[in-house]
Amino acid sequence: MMPLTMANIGEENIIKKVGGSPETRKFLESLGFVAGGSVIVINEIAGNMIVNVKEARVAVSKEMAMKIMV
Numbered sequence: 001m002m003p004l005t006m007a008n009i010g011e012e013n014i015i016k017k018v019g020g021s022p023e024t025r026k027f028l029e030s031l032g033f034v035a036g037g038s039v040i041v042i043n044e045i046a047g048n049m050i051v052n053v054k055e056a057r058v059a060v061s062k063e064m065a066m067k068i069m070v
Helices: 022-031 062-066
Strands: 012-014 038-045 048-053 056-060
Touching (some): 048 062
Antiparallel strands (some): 012 038, 038 048
């Protein structure tokens, strides 16, 4: 298990766990980051990540990406 920030670009990963405070977890889950779901890193710009989750592209900060374990 590793944080999303370490995932390779273009590779499909399965979300194992979403960490952080209850508010953070709820926010990430509302974006589609749920355990068992798939996520693909599209690009990384200055540490921030653009990912494809639930058929939508979402930008997440490096801090948020560190809380998503794949």
